[in-house]
Amino acid sequence: MYSNGDRTDYKKRVDWFTIALYLLLVVAGWFAICGASYDFDMSRLFAFGSRPMMQLLWIGLAVVIGFMVLLIETDIFESLAPVFYVAMLGLLALTIFIAPDIKGSHSWLVIGPLRLQPAEFAKVTTALFLAWKLSQSDFVLRGMKSYAYAFGIIFIPVLLILMQNETGSALVYVAFFLALYREGLTGIFLGIAFCAVLFF
Template sequence: MVRETNRHFKFDWITIFLFLLLVGFGWLNILSASHSGTTIDYFDFSQPFGKQLVFILLTFGLIVLLLAVDAKFYERFSSVIYLVSMLSLVGLFIFGKNVNGATSWYAIGGMTLQPSEFAKTATALAVAKYISDLNTNINTLKDQIQTFIIITIPAVLVILQNDTGSTLVYASFFFVLYREGLPQYYLAIGISGIILAILSLKFGSLATSIMATIVIVGYYFLKKKRLKVFQSVFILILSIGLSFTIKYVYNNILPPHQKDRITIWLSLEKDPVKLEKMKQTIAYNLNESEKAISSGGFTGKGFMEGTRTTGKFVPEQHTDYIFSTVGEEWGFMGSTFVIIVFVLLLLRILHLAELQKSQFSRVYGYGVASIIFIHFFINIGMVMGLIPTIGIPLPMFSYGGSGLWAFTILIFIFIKLDSNRINEW
């Protein structure tokens, strides 16, 4: 009887500890970024830190529920979960509430719910189910196309709601597919496309086309055995076409606010005075975020002692720019600590994914790690000015019930799947 009882508590406690550590430290920074005045009522539910505390308490009940469900349920009903999630995204076009320009929320009483956050988990389950049903690597064109369709459907629905940040997350599934046998040339295409885009915007389509021609011709003469003439010509035409297309999209199709963010990031404005003015107006949040982080120094100013944080210099600092609070109040040491915890969590999930005997569990584990990584990478890169400004929360850290619960579901489904391996006799 004791042996049977102990089986129910055999979970990977390292992953659970790292998750709780991020949630707890995240709440402290939300408290610091959102409180006003010298006295603090920790149970002031009109403030973001009070609301987040409620979300965290409800999260514990959600965890118990997720771990109580039989692990086979998630695999068996993954397709149903995916279908329901897609319907919830479609429903936003009729019943959705517009928040900050994105129609991504359902208003339920006094609360709002963002289904795109939960759609990431549903997509990870659907991809894991499809690949595991194949019982092989996705090395045929048919399997690749069908997998891409599963990923593309929610991405398209989300981008139509003007939520670019959430759309980019679906690119993280590339890492999952690569692990499961996606040919390496997809990786080469992806990296080359990113490089071409940056060069086209920075130096112009003509100069980029000339550079692409030199590289492709040079590669052909060095690697004749690997690359045929018609392949070289096709790649060259594709590269030149992509270069001019990117420039056209940037000038004529991209929304002004997104165009401005890229202009600032790549310093595309030739007039230094105009560029600086753009940084002071359009990139105000980013400028203040960078100032807050740099002012923290090595050890930080101390908890709730950050002058730029308490002075509300960074608008909505408790959401996407929460990491700037860490930088100012906890300094380089605190920022490094947060990054290390995230890296440890990612490495732990990947390690557990490789230990899985079920392909479904392994693929899903890689999906979990990939989604968390892309959120972590983009958010911190954005806050520090390393990549363009993209509205995307820091997992377990940023304020918001939908985000916290979505990542809780994402992680604890995997913990439950992994428990089957741990509890085997």
């Protein structure tokens, strides 16, 4: 149970503005899926098993899981971040060998009627572990040693995902460098990356 002071502090820690933006993007994405799957027969569009309906079920499940995550103490995520990260690396490596070939990619685990892509979950564990490392009092993002450590956290899952022939998911991890830049990464790396994109 929370005292009044603890309850107030808890409410302050929840970023409702970001949650509202996230839900808005999810709703917009669902309407985009409906538009891409549009059929003049509306009953087929919303039939169980159709793409919009399946996405709606996943959205509902995500909202429930998100609510449950908000109820969990943040200390758990901080203390277990390295465990989550290492476990997800193991799952990414395992996926390379056991995932079926789906359109040339070995990135989807098929469990009965469910298809799960570990690369999506790895984004969360990578973000958690990177944030955990950057928050350590003895870690300062300055110098080649600290850069190599931070880059390693990002690039190890990227390499495993590339081995699954899932380049699209791997490219998303580039966004982590924006977080590193905010934490003190020199702009030289971003400049080099921008020039490389421009050149190629």
